Amino acid sequence: MLDLKQIRENPEKVQELLDRRNSDQYQIEQIINLSQQQRELETTRTELQTRSNEIGKLIGQKIKSGSDPAGDEIKTLKAEGNELKTKLGKLEPEEKDLKAQISAAILELPNLPAQTTPIGKSEAENVEVRRWGDEYLPENNDSILPHWEIGEKLGIIEFGRSVKIAQSRFVSLIGAGAALERALINFMLDRQIAAGYTEVMPPALINTASLTGTGQLPKFAEESFQCQDDDLWLIPTAEVPVTNLYREEVLEASQLPIYHCAYTPCFRREAGSYGKDTRGLIRLHQFNKVELVKIVHPDTSEQEHQSLVKNAEAILQALKLPYRVLELCTGDLGFSAAKCYDLEVWLPSSGKYREISSCSNCTDFQARRASIRFKEAGKKGTKFAHTLNGSGLAVGRTMSAILENYQQPDGTVRIPEVLQPYLGRKIL
RNA sequence: GGAGAGGUGGCAGAGUGGUCGAAUGCGCUCGACUUGAAAUCGAGUGUACUGCAAAGUACCGUGGGUUCGAAUCCCACCCUCUCCGCCA
Numbered sequence: 001m002l003d004l005k006q007i008r009e010n011p012e013k014v015q016e017l018l019d020r021r022n023s024d025q026y027q028i029e030q031i032i033n034l035s036q037q038q039r040e041l042e043t044t045r046t047e048l049q050t051r052s053n054e055i056g057k058l059i060g061q062k063i064k065s066g067s068d069p070a071g072d073e074i075k076t077l078k079a080e081g082n083e084l085k086t087k088l089g090k091l092e093p094e095e096k097d098l099k100a101q102i103s104a105a106i107l108e109l110p111n112l113p114a115q116t117t118p119i120g121k122s123e124a125e126n127v128e129v130r131r132w133g134d135e136y137l138p139e140n141n142d143s144i145l146p147h148w149e150i151g152e153k154l155g156i157i158e159f160g161r162s163v164k165i166a167q168s169r170f171v172s173l174i175g176a177g178a179a180l181e182r183a184l185i186n187f188m189l190d191r192q193i194a195a196g197y198t199e200v201m202p203p204a205l206i207n208t209a210s211l212t213g214t215g216q217l218p219k220f221a222e223e224s225f226q227c228q229d230d231d232l233w234l235i236p237t238a239e240v241p242v243t244n245l246y247r248e249e250v251l252e253a254s255q256l257p258i259y260h261c262a263y264t265p266c267f268r269r270e271a272g273s274y275g276k277d278t279r280g281l282i283r284l285h286q287f288n289k290v291e292l293v294k295i296v297h298p299d300t301s302e303q304e305h306q307s308l309v310k311n312a313e314a315i316l317q318a319l320k321l322p323y324r325v326l327e328l329c330t331g332d333l334g335f336s337a338a339k340c341y342d343l344e345v346w347l348p349s350s351g352k353y354r355e356i357s358s359c360s361n362c363t364d365f366q367a368r369r370a371s372i373r374f375k376e377a378g379k380k381g382t383k384f385a386h387t388l389n390g391s392g393l394a395v396g397r398t399m400s401a402i403l404e405n406y407q408q409p410d411g412t413v414r415i416p417e418v419l420q421p422y423l424g425r426k427i428l
Numbered sequence: 429g430g431a432g433a434g435g436u437g438g439c440a441g442a443g444u445g446g447u448c449g450a451a452u453g454c455g456c457u458c459g460a461c462u463u464g465a466a467a468u469c470g471a472g473u474g475u476a477c478u479g480c481a482a483a484g485u486a487c488c489g490u491g492g493g494u495u496c497g498a499a500u501c502c503c504a505c506c507c508u509c510u511c512c513g514c515c516a
Contacts, residue, residue, distance in 0.1 A: 042478060046485050053485090056497035060446030074496085081496030250438095250475085373475095377457095382475080 001368040002109050004102070008035060017112040022121045022331035031105050038098040045091045052084040107212065108219055111365035113330045114339040120329025127329065129341065132313065133322035138348050138405055146349035147403035148280035150413065151177065154428055157281070168278075169270065169285045176428055180402075180415075181288060183422035184395050185263050188290040188315055192392055195311050197261035197292060202241035204264055205232040210244040213370030214387075215336035215362075222271045225285075234267035238291035239389040246295060247370040250382050256374060257296040257304060261392065264289065281396040282354065288395035294388040295372060298364065301386035305361040309341045312357045312392045319416045321401050322346040324353050338363045343393070345401045356397045359390030 007014050007028050018026040059077050063069050113119075118127045138144060151157030156177025162170045173181050193199055208231055211217040216224060216236060225234040235241055242260050251258075266289050277283035292311060296304045309325065316323045328340040337360035344353035364384040367373070373382040406414040413428040420426055 039478065042485085046478070049486090050484060052496080056495095057447060059496055064446075078496045085496075 001106055001365060002112065003364075003368065004031070004035060004106060007031060007106075014112065018109065020113050020117075020119050020330035021110060021333065026109055028109070031102060031109075034098055034102045034105070038095060038102060041091060041095045041098065045088065045095055048084050048088055048091070052081060052088065055081045055084070104218075107369070110215075110333075110335040111338050111362060113333055114361070114363070117333060117339050118327060118329045121331040123328075123332040125329040126326040126332055126342070129325040129327050131322075131324040132317065133320065133346075136320045136322050136405070137346060138407070140409070141348045141351060143409065144348040144404055144407050145411075146280060147347075147400040150403050150407055150411070151281075153411065154413070156180070156428065167285070169283065171281065171284060176423075176425070177399075179423055180399060180419075180428070181395055183419050184398055185288060185290060187318075187419055187422050188392060188395070189261060189263055191315060191318065192261035192290065192292060192311060195314070197259040197311075200238075200242050200245070200260045200262040202235075202238060202245070202262055202264065204235050204241075204267075206235055206241050206244065207231050208233070210240055210247065210370075213244050213247050214240045214366050215369060216240065219335065223269055225267050225269060235264060236268050237266050237289060237389075237391075238262040238264040239293060242291065242293040243295070243366060243372075243387050243389065244370055246372045246385075249372060251295075251372070251374040251385065253297065253374050253376040256385065257294055257300065260293045262291050262293070264291070281400045284396060287397075290392050290395065292359075292388075292390045292392040295367075295385050296388065297374070298383065298386045301361055301363060301388065304386075305339065305341075305359065305388055308388055308390050309343075309359045312343055312359055312390050315393050315398075316343065316345060316356070318418045319398070319402065321398070321405055321416075323356070334358070334360060336360065336362045336365050338365065341390075343391075345397065346405065347401060348404045348407075354397065355394075356401065357391035357393045360388060362387045362389070 002014065011028060011032055015028055018028070055077050059074060059081075062074060062077075067073055118125065120126065145153070148157065148159065152159065154176070156174055158172040158174050162172045189199060205227065208217060211224065211233055224236050227233065241264070242262050245260075246258070265286055267286050270283055270285060273283060281287070292308055294304050294308060313323070313325070323343050323345045326342045326344060328334075328337075328342060333340055340358060340360040342355050343357035343359070345356040346352075347354045363386050366387045367384040372385050372387065374385050375382050402416060402419075403413055406416065408414060415423055415426050415428065
């Protein structure tokens with residue numbers, strides 16, 4: 001959520017930053033107008049309320065000091081009180097309605113891109129920051145089977161039957177496939193815990209307030225699975241439950257930074273991506289992910305962002321999977337992010353780098369929505385924290401990358417060295 | 429799912445219609461005393477919004493209602509705890 005005060009005080013600047021997202025759907029003019037009306041109303045209403053409070057106190061005092069409760073003096077005061085009540089009864093709903101309109105409108109606005117975020121229209125203008133692991137690129141790209149084919153051949157990924165029991169875009173992992181997924185999860189968690197993150201195993205179902213807190217709602221309701229009879233949704237990422245752990249809390253500055261890692265399944269409706277990535281593990285309604293979440297002091301969020309990206313990269317490096325780091329341009333930036341780096345892993349079968357991690361600095365955007373604040377010792381008042389999150393990593397996509405990059409001409413797949421202890425084997 | 433109890437400030441806990449943003453205790457901050465500390469004493473100690481400010485307004489689980497006036501009365505909902513049922 002953007003700061004209404006900032007919108008009012010620097011409208012041109014805010015609008016200009018919103019426009020960088022290459023969309024004309026984010027307009028602040030209406031919000032400024034509504035806010036102006038609301039504040040005028042509030043001033044009037046408060047004046048009436050003040051008088052009304054005075055009358056209430058006065059009546060109490062008079063009665064206590066012996067005035068006749070049914071006498072003229074009290075009657076006159078009550079009459080004025082009633083008059084005020086009638087007026088307030090009109091103003092209050094009006095103001096409430098304005099406030100509701102403002103907050104509904106402001107919840108639809110995305111975060112402002114950081115000044116340093118490269119300006120661009122679409123993903124085509126994302127900026128490659130660095131590339132790693134060229135020496136690990138497979139030489140025989142053309143002879144490498146796509147991961148779904150090798151997976152099926154090895155009998156470790158079950159596509160057809162999974163569609164029967166659920167729907168398309170669901171898979172089951174069988175035997176060594178399931179074990180490999182589990183090994184990857186444990187490996188990733190162990191690494192991130194060693195890097196200083198505290199593991200969390202959060203609920204996989206969360207309420208509307210939580211999804212609103214991190215920015216998935218109200219705008220992207222069609223992206224999440226919703227339960228019919230309860231105010232519960234399936235989590236699209238662990239970012240939502242883990243960040244919301246601290247919703248509506250005032251933390252001590254000394255508690256910051258907070259680092260969490262979490263393995264959870266993630267559920268996404270993938271509405272509007274019908275034709276894309278219909279085969280394999282790339283785009284599923286349910287997938288596993290190890291997520292990194294940081295809650296930090298605003299002054300440190302930039303460096304915390306850089307180190308979070310490094311923590312995600314470390315997994316790919318340990319697995320010796322070639323990847324590149326992109327800085328997303330303003331046109332491709334996620335709703336809650338001010339700045340975002342994507343890690344893309346090399347997928348030989350498609351001859352492309354594919355996203356395997358997305359690391360965002362959400363600055364105070366989520367903290368405002370979720371009211372995650374902190375207090376500095378000795379200082380008055382509270383400040384909004386900064387929240388960051390990143391995948392460390394998407395597990396299914398990592399498995400895809402291993403099945404392809406580690407594929408051998410004889411149709412077997414080597415297991416990355418660091419995973420061997422977890423899996424108890426060297427080859428699939 | 430059934431029966432009962434309860435949700436008040438950082439915590440504990442009082443408050444059943446009027447000056448209650450809320451007693452008291454603990455905690456915390458500052459000061460005094462002390463060589464230092466403890467103890468003791470004194471002062472202070474919620475958040476948000478509007479406003480240049482003075483100040484005002486709102487908040488006692490949430491939302492409605494009654495009233496000149498609600499933490500206090502009424503209604504609905506949510507949550508927590510105990511017991512029973514079911515259950516990984």
